[in-house]
Amino acid sequence: MTVELLTIRQAIEGDEAALRALWTRHAPHIDLVVRRLVGNDQDLAADIAQEVWIQIFRALPSYRGDSQFGTWAHRIAVNRTLNALRKTRRLAGIESDIEEDSAFVEMDTDRSFLAASIEQAMAKLSPGARAVFVLHDVEGFTHEEIARDLGITAGGSKSQLFKARAKLRKLLAHLVDVVSDAQNSRTDSGHVAPA
Amino acid sequence: MDMSHLPDERLAALFDEPPTPAELAHLASCPRCATERAAYRNIRSLAMAEQARIGAPLSNWESLAPALRSDGVIDTGEWRVARRPGRFAGVWSQAAAAVLIAIGAIAYGRYTAGGAAAVPGLSRYESIASSRAADSTILFSSVEQARSAQERYQTLYQSAALYLAAHDTLELSPDSPAALRHRLATLDEVEGTVRQAVTESPGDPVINGYYLTTLGQREVTLRQLNASLPADMRVNIF
Numbered sequence: 001m002t003v004e005l006l007t008i009r010q011a012i013e014g015d016e017a018a019l020r021a022l023w024t025r026h027a028p029h030i031d032l033v034v035r036r037l038v039g040n041d042q043d044l045a046a047d048i049a050q051e052v053w054i055q056i057f058r059a060l061p062s063y064r065g066d067s068q069f070g071t072w073a074h075r076i077a078v079n080r081t082l083n084a085l086r087k088t089r090r091l092a093g094i095e096s097d098i099e100e101d102s103a104f105v106e107m108d109t110d111r112s113f114l115a116a117s118i119e120q121a122m123a124k125l126s127p128g129a130r131a132v133f134v135l136h137d138v139e140g141f142t143h144e145e146i147a148r149d150l151g152i153t154a155g156g157s158k159s160q161l162f163k164a165r166a167k168l169r170k171l172l173a174h175l176v177d178v179v180s181d182a183q184n185s186r187t188d189s190g191h192v193a194p195a
Numbered sequence: 196m197d198m199s200h201l202p203d204e205r206l207a208a209l210f211d212e213p214p215t216p217a218e219l220a221h222l223a224s225c226p227r228c229a230t231e232r233a234a235y236r237n238i239r240s241l242a243m244a245e246q247a248r249i250g251a252p253l254s255n256w257e258s259l260a261p262a263l264r265s266d267g268v269i270d271t272g273e274w275r276v277a278r279r280p281g282r283f284a285g286v287w288s289q290a291a292a293a294v295l296i297a298i299g300a301i302a303y304g305r306y307t308a309g310g311a312a313a314v315p316g317l318s319r320y321e322s323i324a325s326s327r328a329a330d331s332t333i334l335f336s337s338v339e340q341a342r343s344a345q346e347r348y349q350t351l352y353q354s355a356a357l358y359l360a361a362h363d364t365l366e367l368s369p370d371s372p373a374a375l376r377h378r379l380a381t382l383d384e385v386e387g388t389v390r391q392a393v394t395e396s397p398g399d400p401v402i403n404g405y406y407l408t409t410l411g412q413r414e415v416t417l418r419q420l421n422a423s424l425p426a427d428m429r430v431n432i433f
Contacts, residue, residue, distance in 0.1 A: 012380055014270025014373050019263065020256055027252035035253060036245075042253075049253035050262070057268045061380040118241045137242035158208070165207035168238050169231075176237035177230075 267372030
C-alpha cells in the first residue's frame, strides 16, 4: 500500500492529520482549477474551493484507487465548480453566448488591454467561453465531455473554444506574436472561405 | 498584397482540425496567415504550460476543518469511547464472519450427513454462534429446508446488526454521520469480496443471497446517512 493510500485510509477513518495532509498536498492544484474556472471573483472562488474540499472529503470512502487521488479529486473539483457557477447563473446561456458572438466580457473597452499572463487573459473571457477554454486547452477534456458537463452541444463547445482562442490571441498579442515582416502586411479586407 | 485571409476563428481551429486543401494552399502562400497560425499555436502552448502551474491555495484549513467536523468527516471522538481503531469496522466484520461460519456449518452438515435433521431455530443458532464450532449435526433433507435456514440466518444477521447498532455501549452514537460513513466503507469492502465470490460462483444461491443482503444494507445505510445530514446536503454516490 502506498503512503498516499495509507493516508487516504486514515482520512476515511476521520483522522484530521491525514485529511489535512491530503489537503496540503493537493490544494495547490485543485484550488487552481477552481480559480481558473471562476475567473476574477476571488471571494466566490474561495467559497467554491471550500465547498469542493468538503465534497471531496465526503466522497472519500467511495475512492477505490482506480485512478490517482489527484485525478479523482480534480474531477470532483471541476464538477462542483461548474455546479456552483450554474447556481450563480454565471454559466447560464452558454449557447446564447455563441449565437450572440460574445465570447468577450468587454467587447470594446479592452481592445487596448494586453494581459500580463494567460491567467489574467482568461479572466477577461465570458464565463462560458472561459469554462470551455479551461476545460479543453488547459485541462484536456474532450468536446464531448465538455458538452456533457456544461449541458451544451459538442459543436457549441468547439465554436466557443475557437472564439475564446481568438480573444486570447488579441489579449496576449505581445506574448504570442511571431515576429515577421508578414505581420505588417495584414489587412482585414477579405477572408478565404473554407472549402 | 493578399486581399483575402483566413478568419480568426478558423485560424484558432487549425490546431485541432486539419486545414482544407484550399486553406493549406493559402497558408503556403500567405505569410500573414501562416504567422497568425503560429501565434495560435503559441496560445495553445501557453495553455499547456498553465496546466503545470501551481498556485496558492484558495481554501484554508482553519475554515475547512470546522466544517468537516460538523459534517462528521473529521472524527471528533464523540461517537467513540475507548475503542481501538477500526473497531466499528470490526463489528461488521465479526457479524459477517459469524454468518459465514454458520452458513459454512450448514453446508458442511448438509454435505456430510446422510439422515435428516431439524432445521435449526434461533436458539440453535445462538448455540452455534457462541461455540463457533462447526456442528456436524445440522442436517437438511431438502433444498427448501436449506433455503428456509438461509433466510432465517439472513434475518438473524440483520437483526443482530441492528441490535448491536442500538445497544453496543462502546459505540455511543452509531447513527452519527461519521459512524455511517465507516459502515458504508466497510460494506463496500464486504461487497467487493462477495462480488468476487459471485463472479467465481455465479450460480451459488448462498453467495448471491449474501451479496444481495450486502447491497441492501449498503442502500439502507446510504439513506440513513442522508437522513442524518443537514437538509441541503446529500450523498448520492459512494
